[in-house]
Amino acid sequence: MASRRVKDDKMNQHVSALASNGALAAAAGGAGEPVVRLIDVRRHFGPTAALDGVSLTVGKGEIVGIIGRSGAGKSTLIRCLNGLERPDSGEVHIEGREIGRLGENQLQPLRRRIGMIFQHFNLLSAKTVEENVALPLKIEGVSRPERLRRAAELLELVGLAGKAKAYPASLSGGQKQRVGIARALAARPALLLSDEATSALDPETTRSILALLRDINRQLGLTIILITHEMEVVRSIADRVAVIDAGRIVEEGEVWKVFADPQSDITTSLLQGIRPQLPAEIAQRLSPTLGSEAVLRVDIAGEAALGPLLADLGGQAGAFRFIHGGIERVQGRPVGTLFLAVPSGEPDLLRTVQFLTGRGARVEVLGHVFDND
Amino acid sequence: MSSTMIDLFLRSLWETVLMTGASGAISFVFGLPLGLALVVTDRGGIAQNLWVNRILGSIVNGFRAVPFIILLVALIPLTRLIAGTSIGTWAAIVPLSIAATPYYARIAEVSLREVDRGLIEAVRAMGGSRWTIVREVLVPEAMPGIVAGFTVTLVTLVGASAMAGAIGAGGLGDLAIRYGYQRFETSVMIAVVSVLIVMVCALQWAGDRLVARLDRRVA
Structure with a gap:
């Protein structure tokens, strides 16, 4: 009976936690220097605002999912993080350094600290698997034997050790994405950006790719930011989720809390497919x-x-x-x-x-x- | 055919090979960078510069608009400047190269444009410079098209070199016109045409083989 009572108290605490969802999320940036800090980032394409004042902080080792419908601004947002897209205003800090105003030449070394994987894998068809994986190291100026050694190590990590000499066209979608992941990790990045990385894959392959990302996050302590339109992806991998709509973050918090108590209509509708609905x-x-x-x-x-x-x-x-x-x-x-x-x-x-x-x-x-x- | 005729035939064959090969090589060396320049300076290119793009585009169009036979004559002063003479096989290589370079540039441009933008973005995202993108993405990924386009250019040059007879360049085409057509030596005409057909087929076959070996886009 005594233990029952204790439990009840915890439940009450939980209720208040549910209520102050938003406030907690703001403090959940993690200890130490955040890997990513966005402050009021805006980006317009003509009259339409792709990003309309986005602020977001991502701590070291976190997996943050950014979810939204197509056209919500999530692609623009993730591209602002490695300077592929320049914000009109606002600040983008990566490992404490403001990158929004850097020139293309200054951005290049910084981008080597950031790996990126893509929906359509974007592997170079004219290069073998190991050459693809080794390319970021080639750009860095690492010697050929050294970069091939590292490529072999990474292919081992993603479970494709036997495919080093194969060309991407001979691989399945899941294998291609594994190569993409190995390539993104080659230069030992501090941050991994995932742009709809599982959207072109079947559900089973999606699960295995997400499990791989989870493993990498745990093994290497790698910070991962992934954008997706699928709540399923967020549920299976993310620690924290930010829901973006019309260029604004409308909701942000720990995944389980957002699942339990969605605050915005967009979140509710994105959850519809995977949460129980009244028949x-x-x-x-x-x-x-x-x-x-x-x-x-x-x-x-x-x-x-x-x-x-x-x-x-x-x-x-x-x-x-x-x-x-x-x-x-x-x-x-x-x-x-x-x-x-x-x-x-x-x-x-x-x-x-x-x-x-x-x-x-x-x-x-x-x-x-x-x-x- | 008499032995002098055979000598003449072999010399003409050599002249055609020389004109096609030399102007082909020159159009490759200048046409590929020109095609690259057209792609990278275009809107959304990795080195967007619309003024440069427009000027290059106009030059290319200008040269392509002029019929080759006119170009051949119009370029005589330039030919004399470069080749030292305005007559003969080497003299013909100048206008042939100048006509083939913009032609090949356009063909290379089409192949380079077809390279998936996602690949360029991927290499930008890993910190690659523009030069890295050209070297590691644009050229290798477009290589099958670049080679196929070069084959087309060579075949076109075989045909165009026949017109170079107008400035005394010789070659198989010239032989066919002077002996086969003007002197009614049908056997020469048939022999020349047969050799040209074999030559073009061999070029096309070799080009296709090379493309097949280079193309890794399908398993």
Whole structure:
């Protein structure tokens, strides 16, 4: 019983954490010098703003996902980080150095500190796999035996040791991206930028590429910024997510918190594909007032999702029907969305809502249905 | 055919090979950089400079617009300056090269333009200079097209060299006109045309083989 009480306290802390999502995110930059710091970056193409005042801080060793629809400005944003795109105003700091005003020649050595991988891999077709991987070192002026030795080491790391002499055209998409990753790591960068790196790959290959990036992040302590339009990618790899829309970051925070409690409509809509939704045939029958049952959406996350919530609900608050939903793990934290139907009567409904809220859940009454139709 | 005729034939063959080979080599050496310049200085190129681009483009178009036979005559003062004479095989190489260089530049330009911009971006992103992009991306990636285009240029030069007979350059084409056509020696005409066909086929075959060996874009 005593341990129960302790748990309850933690749940309450969690509830307040959910509420102050945005504030926490701002402090989550990590210790020491941030690898990337963007301050009010703006970039216009003609009359349209690709970036409309973006500020973002990324700490060492973090994996940050930048998600948005196509045209939201995420490509422009990631290109500002290695000077492929120049901001009109604002500051871009990489490892403490402002790069927004550097000339092309000054940017070149800096870009060697930043690896980049691409949706379409961008491997040079006329070069073998090892020559592709070794190219950043060639640019740096490393001797041929030394750069081929390093290329072999990297191909080992990405699991393509046998393909050194092959040409990219003979590789599968997943293998090409592995070469891309090896090439991006060749010059021992401090930061890896991933531009939709898995968007051209099938789901299974996507998983293996993301797992590889995760491993590299852990083994080398490499900071990774990835842009994507798929929440699935963010869920499986990122520590923190920034949602970008119309050139602005509309939401930012730890991935599990954003999953548990999205603040913006864009985030909610991007989450739609991978989070439980009320089944359409029930949604169609919902009435704002009339019905024998109220349909509730219950969002729970963190500690609150660990207890025997539904069993306790049945025991302490009364009958309910479990319509849809479940609890999944995001960044190792439970994040759940449940759709429940409870009797519409005032006392029953109120008791249920109070019970669930008391357990740290967010409850929304979506509407009412007749249970017999 | 008499032995003098065979001698004449072999000399003409050599003159054609010489004119095609020399002006081909010169048009490659100048045409490829010119094609590169047209690509990199164009809008969105790695060394965008629209003024330079327009001027180069106009020069190329100007030379390409003039019919070769006119160019051959119009360039006589320049030919005399460079080759020391305005008559003969070496003299013909000057206008042939000047006509073939912009021609080849345009063909090389098309191949260079087809190089995926993503590859250029990838090498920029890894800190490559413009020169690195030219050396490691543009030229190697466009190489199959550059070689295929050079084959086309050589074949065109074989044909164009026939006109160089107008300034006494000799060559197979000239032989065919003077003996086969003007003197009604049909056997000479047939022999010349046959050799030209074989020559062009051999060039095309060798070019295609080389392209196939260079092209790594398909497995």
